[in-house]
Amino acid sequence: MKRDLLAKSLAQMGSKAPAPTETPPRADEATPRSLKSMSDVLSQVSAQSAQEVDVSEIADSEIADRFDVAEGLEDLIESIRTSGQQLPALLRYRRGSGARYEVVYGRRRIAACRVLGLKVKAYIKEMDQREALVSQALENSARLERSFIEQAIFATKLEDQGFTRAEIGEVLAVDKGTLSKLVGVARDVPDAVIYSIGAAHDAGRRPWLELRRLIKSEDALSAEKIAALVPENGSPAEKLAVTIGALQADLESAQRPPQPGKSAPPAPLSRVKGAPVGFKAKGKRLMIEVTEKKEQGFIGFVEDNLETLYREWKQRGTEEKKR
Numbered sequence: 001m002k003r004d005l006l007a008k009s010l011a012q013m014g015s016k017a018p019a020p021t022e023t024p025p026r027a028d029e030a031t032p033r034s035l036k037s038m039s040d041v042l043s044q045v046s047a048q049s050a051q052e053v054d055v056s057e058i059a060d061s062e063i064a065d066r067f068d069v070a071e072g073l074e075d076l077i078e079s080i081r082t083s084g085q086q087l088p089a090l091l092r093y094r095r096g097s098g099a100r101y102e103v104v105y106g107r108r109r110i111a112a113c114r115v116l117g118l119k120v121k122a123y124i125k126e127m128d129q130r131e132a133l134v135s136q137a138l139e140n141s142a143r144l145e146r147s148f149i150e151q152a153i154f155a156t157k158l159e160d161q162g163f164t165r166a167e168i169g170e171v172l173a174v175d176k177g178t179l180s181k182l183v184g185v186a187r188d189v190p191d192a193v194i195y196s197i198g199a200a201h202d203a204g205r206r207p208w209l210e211l212r213r214l215i216k217s218e219d220a221l222s223a224e225k226i227a228a229l230v231p232e233n234g235s236p237a238e239k240l241a242v243t244i245g246a247l248q249a250d251l252e253s254a255q256r257p258p259q260p261g262k263s264a265p266p267a268p269l270s271r272v273k274g275a276p277v278g279f280k281a282k283g284k285r286l287m288i289e290v291t292e293k294k295e296q297g298f299i300g301f302v303e304d305n306l307e308t309l310y311r312e313w314k315q316r317g318t319e320e321k322k323r
Contacts, residue, residue, distance in 0.1 A: 050088035052119040058091060058110055059099035063133060063157045066107065067150055067199040077112045085109055085121045090135060092127040104132045105139040133158060137171040147199040148208055152186035155179060181205065185212045190223035197243065198236030207240050214247040218284065219254040221247070 089106025101124060103110060113120045127135070137154065146154065151172060158168045169179045185208045186194075193211075200207075214220060221229075229246040230239055269278030269289060276292040290298055302309075 048123060050121040050123055053091065053101065053122050053124070054119055055110060055114045057100045058120065058122075059094060059102045060107070061103050061132070061136070063136075063154070063161070066146065067153075067195065071199065073108060073111055073115075076108055077115050080109070080112050080118070081116055085113065085118070089120055089122040090139070091122045091124045092132050093124070102132075105136045129161065130163075133161060133163075134171050147201040148182070148203065148205040149185065149194060149197075150199050152182040152208070153194070155182045156186040159183065181209060185209065188212045188216055190215075190226065192223060192227040193230060193243070196227055196230040197239045200236035200240050202235075203237040203240050207237075207244060211240065211244050211247070214244065214251060217251055219251055220284070221250060 087106075087109065089109050090104040091101040091106075092104050094100060094102045101122075104125075104127065106120070106122065110120050137158070151174075155168050155172060158171070159165070163171075165176070165179060165183075169176060172179070172182075174182065185205075189208070189212055193215075215226065220226070226243070226247065229250075230243050234242065269280045269287070271278050276290055276295050277298065278289045278291065280287045288299065288302060290296055
């Protein structure tokens with residue numbers, strides 16, 4: 001049944017006729033080879049028998065579409081122990097030293113076989129990166145195993161690999177609006193927060209959209225402080241709910257007007273050593289203060305050179321990425 005779902009998804013993708021246009025599309029606008037060739041890939045895979053491959057010969061993919069392969073793995077281990085591996089994995093050949101193959105899909109099956117000390121039943125194909133990613137996306141979409149945030153992270157990884165939004169929507173089987181929400185959450189919620197929370201399979205998309213809204217608010221905390229709000233214990237869905245509650249409480253506290261006679265004294269500023277200059281950073285704001293009148297010109301100096309400081313910071317970040 002699972003194989004039929006994958007076959008149907010791949011076959012539909014490969015057989016879709018292009019919409020009528022007044023002029024033929026340019027070569028760079030045509031459907032990428034990795035998408036057009038999926039029917040051929042499916043036919044080739046179906047025509048061969050699965051092989052038994054030693055797990056030591058299999059390397060993981062550079063782009064994973066699941067957070068924790070080990071989650072719920074015990075049930076799969078017991079199933080394979082009792083009935084054997086029913087659904088083959090898909091591998092592609094690797095180049096260079098090390099493992100001979102790279103997993104396209106079937107990470108949990110491979111992990112279970114590794115625990116049991118068994119060889120993995122797998123189809124093996126010569127595939128480029130784009131074909132492998134399309135196959136990976138379609139197979140797991142057919143089995144409906146990804147959570148919202150796993151889908152979101154995988155969508156951004158596909159986009160970073162050069163896939164267009166139209167291609168991503170097709171291989172993930174989501175519409176334009178849903179894809180925009182997926183990418184928006186994955187781009188705006190810091191990675192440290194996402195991975196601290198986890199896949200949260202039972203959470204759905206609404207809590208993640210709410211978390212994104214809170215993080216994008218003007219008075220939001222820094223990424224490090226938000227990550228610190230994620231509790232260490234509890235299920236991923238519980239961690240997500242607690243984090244949202246803590247963020248909401250912090251924002252309400254920051255936006256609540258002080259009550260007359262009960263206003264707390266402002267927190268002291270950090271000081272520049274040996275200089276009458278104080279500063280305070282909170283979220284997306286930075287306040288600078290000088291305590292001596294003769295030093296007020298420093299404020300104007302910072303203002304005049306702000307553009308230069310920003311460009312130097314951007315240049316430094318670009319150089320560090322090249323290292």
